[in-house]
Amino acid sequence: MAVDRRASPKGLGSRLIAVSAASFMALFVVLPLTLIFQQAFADGVSRYLAAIADPETLDAIWLTLLIAAIAVPLNTLFGVAAAWCIAKFSFPGKNILVTILDLPLSVSPVIAGMVFVLLFGAQGWFGPALAAHNLKIIFAFPGLVLATLFVTLPYVARQLIPLMLQIGRDEEEAAIVLGAGGLRTFLRVTLPNIKWGLIYGVLLCNARAMGEFGAVAVVSGHITGVTVTMPLQVEIFYNDYHTVAAFAVASLLSLLGLLTLLLRRWLEVEGRGAVGAGMKGLPT
């Protein structure tokens, strides 16, 4: 453990900087967060609970959970596979794959939603074919899942690639020479080594999947009780001047964010303390 040699701010200049940084944090992070909860509970706990027990809210919560339950496992599988390929092998087109992987992070979510509309919408490429088979993707559940899959694609892979690169291939090679097959090598050697990074990647992926607004808003069509997720429900309540209800749902999303941060903190401590695999460093 390195000793932290940084002193607490002493001089006038550094104090000024420290104070302004703290005020900035308070103004832009702590204050809004507090306001969300203050607004949510503005009319008392019973109104808050009633807003959450509202059938529309419950539908939105259920839909959000369902989308996350599909998108997160799929992207976890994809992320592990992609990270494995990128970190452990060299092949032509590897750099292109890495770049494409970042696309969902760099492109505006609205555009992601638009792309799906262009592909699967009534006037889209596959629109007529889908209509002929009576399949609905846009303004329906599959569209929401697709849009969520797209925007949350990179999270697990991004988290795992540097970790896997750092760990290298030696241990897997050792396992193979010792007689282990591919699956057993993955389960007994690779997976335990990337465990903490993987959990964190899944957490981030989940937070984004539940909180996604832009891409989902484009493909949703705002059909109450059918295609309205929690972030969309917040918007709808707010536009309808149901301030308490809007902030009540918003408070749930905020709690999800806070929980993710807490878990992250815990993972960092746990991951470092655990013998062997660490989130950042390797003990050897």
Next chain:
Amino acid sequence: MISVTNLRKQFNGAAALDGISLDIGQGELLALLGPSGSGKTTLLRIIAGLEQADRGTLFIDGQDALPVPPRARGIGFVFQHFALFRHMTAADNIAFGLTVKPRAQRPSRKAIADRVQELLSLVQLEGLGARFPSELSGGQRQRIALARALAVEPKLLLLDEPFGALDAKVRVELRHWLRELHDRLGLTTIFVTHDQEEALELADRVAILNAGRIEQVGRPREVYDRPGSAFVMEFLGEVNKLQCHIAAGRAVLGKQGGPSVDAGTLPAGPAVAYVRPHEIELDPKTPVGACDTVVRSLSVIGPRTRLHLELGGKLIEADADRAQVDALALTAGMTVRIRFKMVRLYTTSPSGMGYWRGSDGTTGQAPIENIRRSLPYSRVG
């Protein structure tokens, strides 16, 4: 018995192995020695099946091994950085190879535990089975890695720079220990190293690799005394390198008018002469084969004295006996007469023929089958 024939491997168009042929006998301890990039680790990894050969054959105990997947080759591999499973205890690391056997061949839990204990005591780490790799020293990790490789009772043990990641003292200790262990187990073993001292001390035979080719294979004594090529000469220990010219059966060292030595049957033309520092003798009396040098500096290293001598405008190093240096009262600036006890000459022609002559009149020529190619002359020993 391992038999490698004409093995070739390219990485991105560059030849890593450029036609390697090598036989390794049952129970032999063979060192693959060479500078980095010479292909020694690639050769080891191809034998293990971790890398695919482009061409050539590999037979292990008479069986074509190239189509056999690495997990079925019966090989124990010790990685340079040990590659211990960091999330498993030392005991679990050792047991790994046994626990992943197919159910029918897998020993019972009890048998595995017994075998782990047996191996822990073989590598002299009894009682450390519950430790994680991060709780072990470098030398201990190395031993656990070895025990893990031995647990599956391999036919062949491969070690990639086995002492490379250890500090000097541990390295020498482990070297002796590994030799003892090898003698006890009699397991055919190949290890890769770039340290010539390690190879010469530990191995039954040494194969010296350069640029994907084997320069020479032989017992340590053989390759040191009779280097098959100028590359081997330069790679094994310290040398003084003197440009020379062969004419009329004699090689003139350094500038014209310099000392000359018998060049045997080497063809006339440019050549290189090598003299090891300990093969230079201070000899004020005999004029035969002698030459005058000026002492430029002199440092005492324990019982020996390292002299920097100027010969025809070129600095050469000589190891002299302390007593002799003291008797002659040598100091910088003095002139001293030296004698070469052994000079090795290599022609610079592509065939790179070698010839050497000792002060006692013994001569020798590098066996022609050992000579692959002359060295790239940018390497200065």
